[in-house]
Amino acid sequence: MSPTSRFRMLRNGGAQQLSAVPVVSAAEFRETVLRAAHSGLRLSALYARPAKGKTGLCAVLADDAEGVLYVLFSEATDEFRSLTADLPQAHLFEREIAESSAIRVDGHPWPKPVRRSLPDSAAFFREEGAEVHEVAVGPVHAGIIEPGHFRFQCHGETVHHLEIQLGYQHRGVEALLAAGPDKRGVFLAESISGDTAVGHASAYCAALEALAGVRAPLRGEALRAAALELERLANHIGDLGAIANDVAFLPAAAFFGRLRGEFLNLLMSLSGNRYGRGLVRPGGTAFDLPKPMAVDFSARLARGRTDLLAIGKLLFDSASAVGRFDETGTVGLRAAADLGLVGLAARASGLDLDVRRDHPHGLYRFRHIPVVKGETGDVYARAMLRYLECLRSLDFLEGLLPDLPGGPALAPCPAPRPGLIAVSLVEGWRGEICHVAETGRDGRLALYKVVDPSFHNWQGLAMALRGGEISDFPLCNKSFNLSYAGHDL
């Protein structure tokens, strides 16, 4: 029996009847998920769902080699034996299940709330010893960033352990989205993480379209992809600037900051908002890109490429800056795979995964982006990958814009059909965004689950610091640049 034979298969942006998804006992659910994960599948989502008046579980596993997703439900249950010890990528998912549902997760190695009822300081992992000291940072930080608490156990400058406690920005996004579908849904999706407005809105709209059984017109899908790549460019370039700033390499920091603005301005021209809000709507995109504008975009992108190449050379040819990146904050291939890292952070460690290639949806079915991956898993790999991904995105856009498909950009998106589950994956600039939607008998949403790439990757940051220097933390943090809001939902 193959490890996936118990699951129901579906594709990215597809829907299945809820009744067609197998329901197994909690014990069998655990064994089946474990077996599938150990055969090479990745846990994209694991959440509690209502089952016959009580609570059951749902697992969504991604098979990146075959480009398919597998779904499995468990029967209603009161307790569940933790997967984490055997499957570390389930770590945060199980803590989330324990805090948000009636299910008791037994045997979890670090049972703590994720984002609700934040614990007092006694609950942090603590190292004892005469020369060990503890450093606590946040949730209020010196810079203008989101709130999060970081607890370091150090021996001198060496970090032995870092515990990251988030949850300060919990807004109840999933519950608000599950009250839909309504007009505000897409606005909520755009604000899950403000720097990934296009990514989350695309995932939300793809889920709604799957539930309705329609596809956005090809031109709309092309414009979504264009906006997604512009978002990636703006954020990657902004991050490169922030990384340069953290090692105090000032010219690169200033020039990257300026260049980020150019790509934000392109998004502004496309959508009327520098962060791409208001563009992606169920059924396509709210705005079209007329031919003269597309020509203008191409010219601006060409200028952007010239500048990017020059600044990239400045940064990566600087021995002092590269020396600072090398072997700082390393996450090995094995650790990255075990923790279930996604997106850029995973590729930097040598994992070969990218939703745009592995689970293509929308325009990515027809136009491909070569996946770039690193080997070293350090700050250098994450910085270099950002730079290379920018160049790939520019190639993609320069091919796409003169050759946009015809037809309308927006088509009506009817109401969802009842009794379905839909999964949509989008490769946002941080990595895999996973939205899972279920509809009830009335055709309204019954459940909405959001997994931001940051949810997978925060643990990677904690591991990157192990054995490193505490003074390297800000640099490592910038090289990941994870979302607090996306994690806290």
Added chain:
Amino acid sequence: MNLTLTALCAHLSALLVLPPLLLGIIAKTKAAFGGRKGPPLLQLYYDLFKLLGKGAVYSRTTTWMFRLGPVLSLATALLAGLLAPLVGAAPLSFPGDAVFFAYLLGLGRFVTAAAALDAGSSFEGMGASREVAFASFAEPALILAVAALAGATGSLSLGAMFSGALWRSFGAGIVLVGGALFLVMLAENSRIPVDDPATHLELTMIHEVMVLDHGGPDLAFILYGASVRLLVWSSLLVRLALPDAPGPYGWAAWGAGVAVVGVLIGAVESSMARARLVHVPQFLVVAICAAAFAVMLSLR
């Protein structure tokens, strides 16, 4: 030494008024390299003025040590400024003042670190530990540089050592000492590549993190004291390189020299990244070696 009243007034006003301007020059240089306009040249004056008008908040865990730190660090900086020759002879000068000068700087560092430890915060303890650890590499370099100049001039007074008259007899030594002193100056004044004066990231800071808990006039004292120290260091470099000429021409040459040092610091900060913390000692060992070679040359 004979010191006219005019020369004394000139020395005092340069020492008291000009230091913040030097930081303005550095900031402008960095902005120019980054393609930015940058803060006004006189920004630090505005900041000091603002801070002096503020009240101070003291944590309940702090003691008198915390309040003594800023005062003593400024006092040692100013006293060091009276020993160091700017143009002509220094107001205070006696045989062995070079050693006194080095220890004044050490005392300033000691009180700053002690005040930081007094705050009882994990950040400040970390900063104090880094500062003192790196100082143990910076101080030998300074002492060796002074020893080289003492060997070359046969005098233990700063005025004789930094007279700009050694090029003919001790040229290679001057280059080595100047290089060593420049590196030590970058370290002592928390500049890139040792420290990043512009960062807001408390985990990476060395000097800045020690003064996180100081505010209002205390912070003004610290910032002003730091700028005085930087001016004194720059002045030593200028006096090492330029021949001394009293009067307006001497002051013009000195001013231009100090401005060049400021631009040089700004250029260094703009052209390289900050070193990894564990590599800072290596950086300072270079300074120690350069100064040690200068000592050997002076023994010929």
